[in-house]
Amino acid sequence: MSSTGESKRGGFTSRVGFVLSAAGSAVGLGNLWRFPYLAAKYGGGIFLLVYLILAVTFGFALMITEVAIGRKTKQSCIGAFRSLNRKFSFLGWMAAIIPVIIAPYYCVIGGWVLKYFVDFLTGQGTAAAGDTYFKDFISVSSSGLIGNPMFWFGIYIVLNAVVVLFGVQKGVEKASRILMPMLVVLIVVVTVYSLTLPGALEGVRFYLLPDLSRFSPMTVLGAVGQMFYSMSLAMGIMITYGSYMSSEDDLERSVSQIEIFDTGIAFLAGLLIVPAVVAFSGGDTTLVQQSAGSGLMFGVLPKVFDSMPFGGAVGAVFFMLVLFAALTSSISLLETIVSLVEDNLHWQRRKATIVVSVGLLILGIPSCLGYGPLSFVSLMGMAFLDFFDFISNSVLMPIVALLTCVLVGHIVGTDVVSSEVKMNGHVFKREKLFKVMIRWVAPILLLVVLISSVADKFAIGGFVI
Ligand code: PHE
Numbered sequence: 001m002s003s004t005g006e007s008k009r010g011g012f013t014s015r016v017g018f019v020l021s022a023a024g025s026a027v028g029l030g031n032l033w034r035f036p037y038l039a040a041k042y043g044g045g046i047f048l049l050v051y052l053i054l055a056v057t058f059g060f061a062l063m064i065t066e067v068a069i070g071r072k073t074k075q076s077c078i079g080a081f082r083s084l085n086r087k088f089s090f091l092g093w094m095a096a097i098i099p100v101i102i103a104p105y106y107c108v109i110g111g112w113v114l115k116y117f118v119d120f121l122t123g124q125g126t127a128a129a130g131d132t133y134f135k136d137f138i139s140v141s142s143s144g145l146i147g148n149p150m151f152w153f154g155i156y157i158v159l160n161a162v163v164v165l166f167g168v169q170k171g172v173e174k175a176s177r178i179l180m181p182m183l184v185v186l187i188v189v190v191t192v193y194s195l196t197l198p199g200a201l202e203g204v205r206f207y208l209l210p211d212l213s214r215f216s217p218m219t220v221l222g223a224v225g226q227m228f229y230s231m232s233l234a235m236g237i238m239i240t241y242g243s244y245m246s247s248e249d250d251l252e253r254s255v256s257q258i259e260i261f262d263t264g265i266a267f268l269a270g271l272l273i274v275p276a277v278v279a280f281s282g283g284d285t286t287l288v289q290q291s292a293g294s295g296l297m298f299g300v301l302p303k304v305f306d307s308m309p310f311g312g313a314v315g316a317v318f319f320m321l322v323l324f325a326a327l328t329s330s331i332s333l334l335e336t337i338v339s340l341v342e343d344n345l346h347w348q349r350r351k352a353t354i355v356v357s358v359g360l361l362i363l364g365i366p367s368c369l370g371y372g373p374l375s376f377v378s379l380m381g382m383a384f385l386d387f388f389d390f391i392s393n394s395v396l397m398p399i400v401a402l403l404t405c406v407l408v409g410h411i412v413g414t415d416v417v418s419s420e421v422k423m424n425g426h427v428f429k430r431e432k433l434f435k436v437m438i439r440w441v442a443p444i445l446l447l448v449v450l451i452s453s454v455a456d457k458f459a460i461g462g463f464v465i
Helices: 003-008 015-026 029-041 045-073 077-084 086-121 133-138 149-165 167-195 200-208 217-230 237-243 251-280 286-290 293-307 311-345 349-369 384-411 415-421 431-459
Strands: none
Touching: 015 167, 015 237, 015 251, 015 311, 029 045, 029 200, 029 217, 029 251, 029 286, 029 293, 029 311, 045 077, 045 200, 045 217, 045 237, 045 251, 045 384, 045 415, 045 431, 077 086, 077 237, 077 311, 077 384, 086 133, 086 149, 086 293, 086 311, 086 349, 086 384, 133 293, 149 167, 149 311, 149 349, 167 200, 167 251, 167 311, 200 251, 217 384, 217 431, 237 311, 251 286, 251 293, 251 415, 293 311, 311 349, 349 384, 384 431, 415 431
C-alpha cells in the first residue's frame, strides 16, 4: 500500500457529506428513466416490493462491502483489491475500466439533458416535443452549434471537471450538499403536480397495486440488475468514496441512508412519471409500459409536459432535476477515475483532472456522433453508446460484483468487512444477513443476471439503456 496515497488523500468533512455524495452518485438517470419503466412493466406494486426486499438485503451487502473495503485500505479500487489479495489485482483493474467506459457516454447523455433543460427554460418546450426533434438532434441534422450534441457534451464535461478540480471537500461534497437537497425538493414538487392531473389516479393504481399477471422471474432479475446499477456498485465508485470516509463514522447507518435515498428517489420518479404518462394517454397504460430509456425521457415526456397546463415551467423544473441527478453521478465517475490516476501515477489533482477530462471528451466522440455521422458503424448490431452501455452494465459489472463476492465471501473472509463496520464500537446489526448474502445469495443472483442479460441481448436485441 502506498503511503503517499494515504497521506495526501482528501476526505469528506462529515458523515452527512459522505452520505450525500454517495447518494448523489447513486441517484442518477437509472432512477429516473429506468426504474419507473421497469416497475410499470414488471407488475407495479409487486416489483416495488421485490425491489425493496432486495435493496435491504442484496444491495445492502454489496454496498457495505465496497465502502468498507475503501475505508479500510484508503485507496481507490486498484490498490484496494491489491492490498486485500495480490492475486486479485486484476479485479481492481477490471473495476477501474468500467467508469472509463461509462463516463464518456454518460456525459453524452448529460449533454442531451442539459440541452432539453435549456430548451424548456427558454420557452422552446413545444419545439422539443416535436416528433422528430430528438432524432434530429442526436443525428446532428442541424448545422448550428446549439443544435449539435458535441457542443452540449463539451459544456457538460466542463461542468464536471470544474467540480472535481476543487477536490473532495470543496468540489464533490459541496456540489452534493447543494444539488441533492434541491433535487429532493424539485422531485416532490413535480410529483405533487403530476398527481393532480386529471386521470392521474389510474396511473397511480397501475404503479402501486401489485399485478401478479405481470409478475415473472424477470421481475426479480429486472430488480437485481437495476439495483446494482442504481447503487453505483461494481465500478470502484463506492470503494473510492469509502476511502474518503472517516473511520470514526457509523458505516452501517450511512449505507442504510444511501439506500433509502436512492430507493426513495426512484420510487418518487415512478410516482411522477407513470401517472403523468397514463394521464396523457387518456388512461391507457400501453405507452407507459413501452416507453423506456432515452425514448421516454426525450421522446414521450416532452410531449407529456407540452400537453399540461404550465407545461413549459414543469418541463424546465423536471429537466433541472434530471440534470442535478446526472451531474452528481457523472461527477462520481470522474472523481473515481481522477482518484485512480492520483493514486497510481501520483499526479496532482489539477493535472489529473484536466488530462482525464480531455480524455473523456475524446473517448465520448464515437458515442456522441454514433447516431449521426458515425451511424454506419455498428458493434454487435448496436450504436457506440448502446454497445458501451451493454458491455459495462450487462457484462463487466455483474462479473466484477460476482468476483468481489467470491473474494470477500470465500477467500479473504467476511471479517475484513465486519471488523471495519464494527470499528470504534459500532454494532453491525445486519452482520449475519450480510454474510449469507455475500457468500451465497448475491453470487448466485449475479450469475443468473449475467447469463440472462447476455442471452437476452442475443435473443431479442434492443436492450434498454
Ligand atoms: N447510479 C447511477 C444511476 O442510477 C448510475 C451510475 C452509473 C452512476 C455509473 C455513476 C456511474 O443512474
